[in-house]
Amino acid sequence: MTGVALPDAGLRAEPGSFRDPGNRVFHRAGEVLRGLDERSARDWRALAASDFFRDLLANRQVCGTEELFPTPVDVPWAAVLRHERIPFVSHPYEWSYGMLRDAALLHLEVLRAALTAGFTTKDGSAYNVQWRGARPVFIDVGSFEAARDGEPWAGYRQFCQTLLYPLLVQAHLGLDFQPFLRARIDGIEPDQMRRLFGGARRWRAGVLTHVHLHGAMQDRNAEASTSTVRAQLRSAGYSRELALATVRGLTKLVRRLDHRPGETHWSDYQRTCAYSMPDRQAKEQFVDRAVAATGPGRVLDLGANDGRYARIAARHADHVVAVEQDPAVVDALYRALREEGEGRILPLVMDLADPSPGGGWRGVERAAFTDRARADVVLALALVHHLAIGRNVPLPEVLDQLAALTVTGGSLVVEFVHPDDPMARRLLANKPDGLFPDYRREVFESLLAARGRVVGRTELPSGTRTLYQVVVGG
Structure with missing residues (x-):
């Protein structure tokens, strides 16, 4: 393997890497490193010299790895490896x-x-x-050893x-x-x-x-x-x-054991939702312009459904994390992306009103979603009303969370569904009268202005939905 020098910067141990005492993952100056003890270093060098491991690397089945030469003298390890950085770390309970x-x-x-x-x-x-x-x-890579x-x-x-x-x-x-x-x-x-x-x-x-x-x-x-x-x-x-x-x-x-989930309410949402074709086209154009204006980086698509807008975002972004609550919908999206050979969109299963918490040892061995998911662009399309009305989350807290997931200077692209929209009326019909007096467009816009600078806005042709692009912290 090709050796490179280690940059001079502080080490930060990966909280989820401690169970194998022979090696541990660290972060240093934006790089992912693995320290190996004497025995693990011998296993690694035998592995690196093997044809099967080179084949796994060539087929991209194993993350890219190289040993750093010379071994840095300021770390207590017999050898140090550098791994490619995975775009987004997810957990198995977030998969379909x-x-x-x-x-x-x-x-x-x-x-x-x-x-x-x-x-x-x-x-x-x-x-x-x-x-x-x-x-x-x-x-x-530290798991390999001689049989x-x-x-x-x-x-x-x-x-x-x-x-x-x-x-x-x-x-x-x-x-x-x-x-x-x-x-x-x-x-x-x-x-x-x-x-x-x-x-x-x-x-x-x-x-x-x-x-x-x-x-x-x-x-x-x-x-x-x-x-x-x-x-x-x-x-x-x-x-x-x-x-x-x-x-x-x-x-x-x-x-x-291949299992195909049955149809659910959300798996047919694109056909049954209240969007007209002019609404859909205007929304797609707005999202495309907003992501293009922000440039490369990470996009977080919250409430991604069938991935329509995640695919649009992927035209401009380095990678897109598409989050959807319904496991059946995520599974259908994953299978479609797999068949397409898509390497930039990661679909995940998650209830945004109950996102993945920290877990494992001391609650940090598996990082919480909100600690992993900050993005250059956050898409919150047809989402706010489901959280604010459907799940009774106060509107200011909904926007606090969306802003917190957006890096400072990044873009939040958010849709406000007016109270007289058919979908909002359907949700409100299941709630006591007067429960959401602040769910109004003027209140929403005031809350947005307190969290960033509105740089784009468009009314969808139906007249009951508005899209905003907000530079968070701007």
Whole structure:
């Protein structure tokens, strides 16, 4: 690998990187670095010299990585790597079903290639995968190590709990997996799965082997040490060929678990919403001009639905994060973007009235959405009324949040749906009379002016919706 000098700047440890004491990720002068101890450095250099790893890099299945030469003297590591920066860090409970499934398949493909070349991975967590747009990429380069004969894949349990079990829950039971993963950073425990898949459900694809037999084996070896279990497996003839057979079986199972969510209210929203064709055209032109005027950078599309405006933003932006509450809508968007080979739009599942909080150790191991998502342009189209009326969030707080997600000097592109708009009337009909006396256009414009400078405004031809472009902090 090509070596480069390390810039002189302060190190900042990545809060989510501490579980493997042999290596840790840091940030320094805008770069993503990984420090390695002596053993991990030896594993890395053997990995860097291997053909299979070069192939993974060439196929963009693993994040770009290079070792820094000479090793900086001001850090306590035997070697330091520099990784490419992923455009936006997301968490598995923000993915759609198709995204989680593709992340699992990538994980297994990376492991298969590693085992074939005499390597393995230390873990099997869904958090080892991130995204370049709609393309998954394996990021945990520090997980690779030389395979040892007779030892099983150390990451099997993690793979089951954070990837396979959530897929089984949704494919076989029709339950969205996201709340399970958001509730527990380590995923779904085998005991919980056994309660969900009792009786006849145990015969569904993958359940008997990877839930019940796996759980029974864990119970049987609960008092045994890891070294004892490994010795038992070696004496029983466990081999690399058996490990590869397990990976092939898991890959076949995950491919069979393709799940297509049914139709929902939001999946047909573009047809059923109140927009006329002139409204739609005026809105598209306004968004295109606003993003083009701001220039390259990150765009955050809040309430993205089918991605119509995210695609427009992607004409000008470096990357777009498209957030939508409905998992079925996000899954349809993801599959379309994947087929298009789109590398700039990342679709995510999230309720904006209940965005992803910080989680894990000390609440910072997995950063909150609001700590990750600041953007040069924030699109809040047909969103404010759903939060302010539908979810009873005070209008000033809605705008505070939108402004907080926009970098200083960046653009907030926001749509105000007037109280007499058909959609607003529908939401207001379900609320007590007089509950929202401040939901008025003049109040909205006053709140906008307090948070930035309005540089663009257009009335949609229907006359019941207004679009604004606001330079936040300007």
